[in-house]
Amino acid sequence: MSNAKMIQSDISSVLTRQEMAEIDHELEHIPYKSGAAIDALKIVQAGRGWVSDESLQAIAKYLDMSSEELEGVATFYNLIYRRPVGEKVILFCDSVSCWIGGCDSIKQTISDTLGVDYGETTDDNRYTLLPVPCLGACDRAPVMMVGDDLITHLDDNKISEIFSSNKSGVQS
Amino acid sequence: MEKVLTRNIEPGKAPTDMAAYEANGGYQGLRKAMLGMSPLECREVVSASNLRGRGGAGFPTGMKWSFVPMDDKCTPGHKYLVCNADEMEPGAFKDRLLMEYDPHQLIEGMILSAYCIGADLSYIFIRGEYVVAIERLREALDECYAKGYLGDNILGSGFKLDMYVHPSAGRYICGEETALINALEGKRANPRAKPPFPQVSGLWGRPTIVNNVETLCNIPHIIDRGADWFKSLGVGEDAGTKMFGVSGRVKTPGCWELPMGTPIREILENHAGGMQDGLQLKGFLPGGGSTDFLTQDHLDLAMDYNVIGKAGSRMGTGTMIILDDQTCPVGMVLNLIRFFAHESCGFCTPCRDGLPWTRQVLEDIEQGRGKTEDLDTLEYQINYIGAIGNTHCALAPGAMEPLQSALKYFREDFERHISGGCCPYHSGKGA
Ligand SMILES: Cc1cc2nc3c(=O)[nH]c(=O)nc-3n(C[C@H](O)[C@H](O)[C@H](O)COP(=O)(O)O)c2cc1C
Ligand code: SF4
Numbered sequence: 001m002s003n004a005k006m007i008q009s010d011i012s013s014v015l016t017r018q019e020m021a022e023i024d025h026e027l028e029h030i031p032y033k034s035g036a037a038i039d040a041l042k043i044v045q046a047g048r049g050w051v052s053d054e055s056l057q058a059i060a061k062y063l064d065m066s067s068e069e070l071e072g073v074a075t076f077y078n079l080i081y082r083r084p085v086g087e088k089v090i091l092f093c094d095s096v097s098c099w100i101g102g103c104d105s106i107k108q109t110i111s112d113t114l115g116v117d118y119g120e121t122t123d124d125n126r127y128t129l130l131p132v133p134c135l136g137a138c139d140r141a142p143v144m145m146v147g148d149d150l151i152t153h154l155d156d157n158k159i160s161e162i163f164s165s166n167k168s169g170v171q172s
Numbered sequence: 173m174e175k176v177l178t179r180n181i182e183p184g185k186a187p188t189d190m191a192a193y194e195a196n197g198g199y200q201g202l203r204k205a206m207l208g209m210s211p212l213e214c215r216e217v218v219s220a221s222n223l224r225g226r227g228g229a230g231f232p233t234g235m236k237w238s239f240v241p242m243d244d245k246c247t248p249g250h251k252y253l254v255c256n257a258d259e260m261e262p263g264a265f266k267d268r269l270l271m272e273y274d275p276h277q278l279i280e281g282m283i284l285s286a287y288c289i290g291a292d293l294s295y296i297f298i299r300g301e302y303v304v305a306i307e308r309l310r311e312a313l314d315e316c317y318a319k320g321y322l323g324d325n326i327l328g329s330g331f332k333l334d335m336y337v338h339p340s341a342g343r344y345i346c347g348e349e350t351a352l353i354n355a356l357e358g359k360r361a362n363p364r365a366k367p368p369f370p371q372v373s374g375l376w377g378r379p380t381i382v383n384n385v386e387t388l389c390n391i392p393h394i395i396d397r398g399a400d401w402f403k404s405l406g407v408g409e410d411a412g413t414k415m416f417g418v419s420g421r422v423k424t425p426g427c428w429e430l431p432m433g434t435p436i437r438e439i440l441e442n443h444a445g446g447m448q449d450g451l452q453l454k455g456f457l458p459g460g461g462s463t464d465f466l467t468q469d470h471l472d473l474a475m476d477y478n479v480i481g482k483a484g485s486r487m488g489t490g491t492m493i494i495l496d497d498q499t500c501p502v503g504m505v506l507n508l509i510r511f512f513a514h515e516s517c518g519f520c521t522p523c524r525d526g527l528p529w530t531r532q533v534l535e536d537i538e539q540g541r542g543k544t545e546d547l548d549t550l551e552y553q554i555n556y557i558g559a560i561g562n563t564h565c566a567l568a569p570g571a572m573e574p575l576q577s578a579l580k581y582f583r584e585d586f587e588r589h590i591s592g593g594c595c596p597y598h599s600g601k602g603a
Contacts, residue, residue: 029293029336030358031376037358038341042300076360076517077341079300091301095262096461097419099507100499133344133515134262134461135301138419138491139426148303 014058019043023062033063037073041080050081078132085128086121088147095134101141109156113163127163176393176405176413177386178429181273187308190315193276201392202280202321205287206329209395211242215288218391220399222411227256227347227384228459228488230477239371240289240379252380253291254356255282255388257298257305258340258347262461262511263493266415266427267385271298271305274389275312279335281388283321284395286333289381293334297352300339309337344515348565349382350374351517362519363565386415408433408474416475418444420494421451427491433479437471439492451496455581459488461508462570464577465495484577500597501582502589505575506534512571523568526557530575537586540594547586550579 012020026039040059045051051059051074060067074080081089092110094103110129114122121128127146137143140152146162180188180196193199205214219234240251255278259267271278278296286294298306313335316322324332343361345351350364353375374380390412394402403411410432416439417427423445430439436458440446447453455465458475464485466473473479480487495504513527530553536542556562558572579586588596 029334032357035358035376038355039358042339042341073358073360077343079340079342094507095511096493096504096507097263100420100493100495100504132301133260133342133511134264136259136265136268136299138263138265138493139417141419141425145301150304 011058011062014054015044015062016047019047020062023059034065034069037063037065037070038077038080041070041074041077045081049087050084056082078130084121086125088127089145090127090129091132091135091145092118092129093133093135093137093141093143094131097134097138098142103142103154106142106154106156106159109159110163113159173413173431174405175429177270177277177389177415178274180277181269185273187272188274188276190276190312190319193274197396198276198392199280199321201394201396202283203327205284205395206327206331211288211290214284214395217399218288218394221394221402222399223387223390223394223402224410224477225384226386226390226414226490228261228462228486230487233383233387236371236383237285237289237381239369240381241372242290246290246379250293250376250378251289251291252375252378253282253286253289253294254349254352254375254380254382255294255296255298255385256347256349256352256382257296257302257385258344258352259302259385260299260344260347260515261489261491262508263419263457264417264460264489264491265419266417266489266491268302268305269427270385270389270415271302272308275305275309276315277389277392278385279309279312279316280321281391282335283316283326283333284391285381285383285388287331289379291379291381292332293336295336295338295356297338297340297346297356299346300341302339306337306339313337343517344511345517345565345567348567351565352382353380360517362517365564406432406476408476409478410476414475414490416443417489417491418494419491420456421448421496421499422446422494423448430475433474433476435471436466436473436475436492439475440471440494444494447494447496451498453494454497454499454501455495455578457488457493457495457574458485458490460491461493461511462567462573463488464573465581466577467581486573498597500538500595501578501585502534502538503595503597505578506531506538508574509534509571512567516567517565520564520568522557523563523571526553527568527571529553530557530571534575537589538595540589540592542586542590544590546590547579547583550575554579 022043023040026036044055057067060070116129142154143152223233224230346355346361348363351361355361370380405412413429414432419425428443455467457463477487509531513531516523518524533546554572554576558569
């Protein structure tokens with residue numbers, strides 16, 4: 001059996017047909033396969049929530065890259081998750097205008113409410129809390145994103161409104 | 173004042189679709205160019221308009237484009253136009269508004285700009301968190317293909333252009349144009365050495381122009397109404413209007429389109445409503461997190477590139493961050509340095525190792541462990557990390573700008589932290 005054939009079957013046991021079709025679609029306007037590295041990582045993450053070692057290796061093979069090289073790309077970018085995350089990622093803005101608006105104490109309230117610090121996921125797997133560079137909504141500071149939703153003018157009340165029905169059980 | 177960039181944007185109003193955009197004069201510039209102007213003629217209008225890049229550096233747009241090889245001077249192959257919609261500068265929030273509420277204005281600007289440089293492929297490189305803008309731009313692109321404003325033979329002119337929305341996977345450094353190009357190529361976003369400049373060898377080694385969202389949004393109006401009209405919009409030295417923003421503890425933070433050269437005081441008092449009750453203005457960063465502080469003494473200056481430059485700072489993005497008298501300047505600078513240290517791409521040592529060192533010194537001072545010698549250490553770091561040429565890109569020198577000016581204007585605050593052994597502001601935000 002040829003090597004190429006073996007590799008092909010490896011890949012297709014990990015990547016879905018849909019994922020491969022989406023990567024191929026990107027490749028239509030990209031002159032080199034490795035050029036779709038970030039797109040491919042995003043495509044796989046969109047369906048699976050994160051990029052596992054297995055996925056990473058399959059993508060690397062699919063794009064004729066070494067997995068080390070792709071790992072270097074994946075870990076560079078903060079919106080590529082190399083560890084499992086909760087159902088929703090909280091991207092908490094701690095840049096300057098939000099800081100002036102008191103985001104440090106709001107971050108504390110979130111941590112107290114959900115029982116997580118940066119980089120951690122709630123026990124019920126609903127939320128992962130991460131810091132993010134300035135979200136570009138400084139006139140409505142402090143702000144954060146929960147999943148795809150931008151939430152502005154944060155204060156303690158708003159935090160408890162958003163998360164109170166969703167407590168992770170780590171209450172103190 | 174005549175609204176140009178925001179003429180379709182009203183808070184609370186629905187975003188502009190194709191029908192609404194065209195009903196208000198949209199795609200007139202495109203028609204004018206496709207039906208009767210050569211790329212060179214269009215480029216000459218843009219050069220004559222004195223439009224300067226709105227991404228931060230203020231480089232004249234027409235001149236930037238003039239370095240792109242044209243016609244038989246260019247080897248066969250693609251040329252690229254890239255819109256920089258990465259907007260992650262701390263305190264910058266203008267491009268989001270333009271894209272969310274009037275996506276067609278940006279797209280028309282991009283089609284025209286691509287025509288000027290002979291590009292056949294174009295990308296909107298947009299930060300992944302801008303989910304609403306990404307969706308609206310994609311819808312608008314579909315409308316353009318359906319109308320024949322994109323694709324082959326645009327409006328029968330023979331000009332061909334494809335356009336893609338490319339959501340980024342994060343990191344502030346992607347806003348630097350050569351790092352952005354590496355990100356578009358699927359690589360780690362380390363900046364590239366210049367020369368060669370992207371205009372000659374950019375994406376995939378081909379001629380590439382990277383322009384900011386707001387820069388590109390000006391192009392349809394300049395082509396439609398001419399260079400003299402555009403120049404007449406400014407009230408000072410510079411041409412056109414500008415998206416100016418104010419954040420911090422003012423009464424009504426926001427973003428407004430105003431003439432270039434509008435005095436800072438007018439922006440702060442008439443538009444941002446002045447300081448919140450009980451607070452005084454202590455200083456401000458005029459153009460985002462990597463510009464030098466200015467103070468009360470500079471309020472009557474015009475927001476023009478050279479005027480702000482002569483005062484020791486930069487226009488940057490034109491979005492100001494206000495420091496009030498009850499917020500700790502050391503804490504504010506520490507927040508900024510922490511940001512830049514975190515966002516360093518790690519490629520060169522003065523930035524990768526220097527910024528965390530600066531952060532450490534500032535943390536010590538802010539938390540009451542500072543020593544008098546620390547101020548000398550900060551001066552050393554400013555001179556070394558801040559010097560253009562010691563680092564591979566402008567991130568690290570930009571990071572030093574708020575610090576160096578804070579030491580100049582608010583030195584007493586640093587000294588009080590050191591002599592008192594604690595943060596004198598006690599606002600709870602300093603730690
Ligand atoms: C660290 C760094 C980050 C930058 N981020 C952005 C950005 O988010 N958006 C932007 O338009 N320009 C950004 N720039 C400036 C770009 O490199 C480039 O000058 C700009 O996109 C050119 O567009 P313009 O000529 O239309 O101003 C950044 C520069 C540096 C050094
Ligand atoms: S200055 Fe910083 S961001 Fe720029 S190349 Fe060097 S390490 Fe990277």
